[in-house]
Amino acid sequence: MSLKRKDLLGLAPLSVDEITLILETADSFKEVTGREIKKVPALRGRTVVNLFFEPSTRTRTSFELAAKRLSADVINFSPSSSSVVKGETLLDTARNIEAMQADIIVLRHPSAGAAEALARGVKSSVINAGDGWHEHPTQALLDLYTIRERGLSFDGLKVAIVGDVAHSRVARSNIHALSKLGAEVRLAGPPTMMPWGVEKLGARVYRDLDEALRGVQVIMMLRLQLERQGRALFPTIREYARLYGLTAERVRLADSRAIVMHPGPINRGVEIAPEVADSLSSVILDQVANGVAVRMGILYLMSGAS
Amino acid sequence: MTVVKNEREQAKLVMDAGDISRALTRIAHEILERNKGVKDVALVGIRTGGVHLGHRLVKRIHDIENAQVPIGELDITLYRDDLSLRKEQPVLRTTSVPFDISDRIIVLVDDVLFTGRTIRAAMDGLIDLGRPAEIQLAVLVDRGHRQLPIKATYIGKNIPTSRDEQIQVLLEEAGEDDRVVIHKA
Numbered sequence: 001m002s003l004k005r006k007d008l009l010g011l012a013p014l015s016v017d018e019i020t021l022i023l024e025t026a027d028s029f030k031e032v033t034g035r036e037i038k039k040v041p042a043l044r045g046r047t048v049v050n051l052f053f054e055p056s057t058r059t060r061t062s063f064e065l066a067a068k069r070l071s072a073d074v075i076n077f078s079p080s081s082s083s084v085v086k087g088e089t090l091l092d093t094a095r096n097i098e099a100m101q102a103d104i105i106v107l108r109h110p111s112a113g114a115a116e117a118l119a120r121g122v123k124s125s126v127i128n129a130g131d132g133w134h135e136h137p138t139q140a141l142l143d144l145y146t147i148r149e150r151g152l153s154f155d156g157l158k159v160a161i162v163g164d165v166a167h168s169r170v171a172r173s174n175i176h177a178l179s180k181l182g183a184e185v186r187l188a189g190p191p192t193m194m195p196w197g198v199e200k201l202g203a204r205v206y207r208d209l210d211e212a213l214r215g216v217q218v219i220m221m222l223r224l225q226l227e228r229q230g231r232a233l234f235p236t237i238r239e240y241a242r243l244y245g246l247t248a249e250r251v252r253l254a255d256s257r258a259i260v261m262h263p264g265p266i267n268r269g270v271e272i273a274p275e276v277a278d279s280l281s282s283v284i285l286d287q288v289a290n291g292v293a294v295r296m297g298i299l300y301l302m303s304g305a306s
Numbered sequence: 307m308t309v310v311k312n313e314r315e316q317a318k319l320v321m322d323a324g325d326i327s328r329a330l331t332r333i334a335h336e337i338l339e340r341n342k343g344v345k346d347v348a349l350v351g352i353r354t355g356g357v358h359l360g361h362r363l364v365k366r367i368h369d370i371e372n373a374q375v376p377i378g379e380l381d382i383t384l385y386r387d388d389l390s391l392r393k394e395q396p397v398l399r400t401t402s403v404p405f406d407i408s409d410r411i412i413v414l415v416d417d418v419l420f421t422g423r424t425i426r427a428a429m430d431g432l433i434d435l436g437r438p439a440e441i442q443l444a445v446l447v448d449r450g451h452r453q454l455p456i457k458a459t460y461i462g463k464n465i466p467t468s469r470d471e472q473i474q475v476l477l478e479e480a481g482e483d484d485r486v487v488i489h490k491a
Contacts, residue, residue: 002394002395002396002397003394003395004394021397024397024398025397025398027400028381028383028384028398028399028400028401029398031400031401031402032384032401035434035435036435036436037434037435039434040384040385040431040434041384041385041430042383042384042385042389043389044390045390046390297398300384300395300398301395303389303395304392304393304394304395
């Protein structure tokens, strides 16, 4: 079994076997990240370009660290410091990067479909690091890895995804993958933040958070995008926190060994209470640590000669 | 399936279960003799065949000297010298060396020594985990045709081969009867 793909654009097109291969490959890299010398020579001589059209610290740093620990050369390219502000198109920017012999381009872009458009235009492998409201496959893969690392199996697993699901690429990638793997996905949040037609993917929408949380083994909180306030999606932050914030009492509705996840950055006291974020059931920092191992696995699998 | 059957028919037995067992017993004695016991000695098996053989050596050393030798498992995939040439990357398995290798005498264990490229990769992988006092190499079969200046410290059996022949070490741990066979190309 190997990954016979040039690009990783989303989890919707991936098979269960492909997802499993990525998670198992990440296991080997988890061992590497635990060593004193956290570096292996697998991608020596390869060039990875981080092309980020949206601000991101976590994802970009995670990819950078992953590539460096595989001995690849890494270039960080962000539009504010480049010719993009001079009017260059995405494809022209990417072709210039490719002309510098980039093997893998990691793209973060505000428009859905940007990664796919880029992948069609360049020979380099493209990894989608988030495109608009579409997908964020590596974040979902590290979420899956973290769930699996806790000894939970996906078949029949009850997962609640809470918050602004409609505008969340993290949620979308997770819904695709978790449904494929046989998990029961519950979505909770204000009606203005629930996507249309999500039932077709096998997810169920709950109006009441308490009901959605009952008996789940995984609680996945989404960041409330505060910059969306004033766009009539929710009246006030206080009301949102009261109705959809995860408190210690609400965690008790879930399975006694339930884990609490969050893709970060967290808004303490809004979608998640500080004591929950810092509790033993919180795996938020494990997610960050696992992100590097999972991305090393993805970079390794995509590094086959063209 | 017919291909497999034809290969089986052409396979020539070069070591049977008894031969393998006696070779491992001798190697265990040689490890003890060369290192004057097993103080500071640890074994590291190269996945997958070397791991099985390593565990057998641990048991034999225990039977002879009543000493427990630590054993680790090394996956050399990330250290291969052909990764940048391959279209699809090989499946990784996990390295697990649950002890500090620094200042220890490490005996690498593998089933077949051929070009020496695996051993080169294994030594690089090992040195990323620490600085061993010494690295020794134990193999069940040395079939020649080295492409690197590498030599085994302990050899179960020297089997002269031509380059296009295939040597297969089949072990009980992998669901086979213990034997070593040679396939004509």
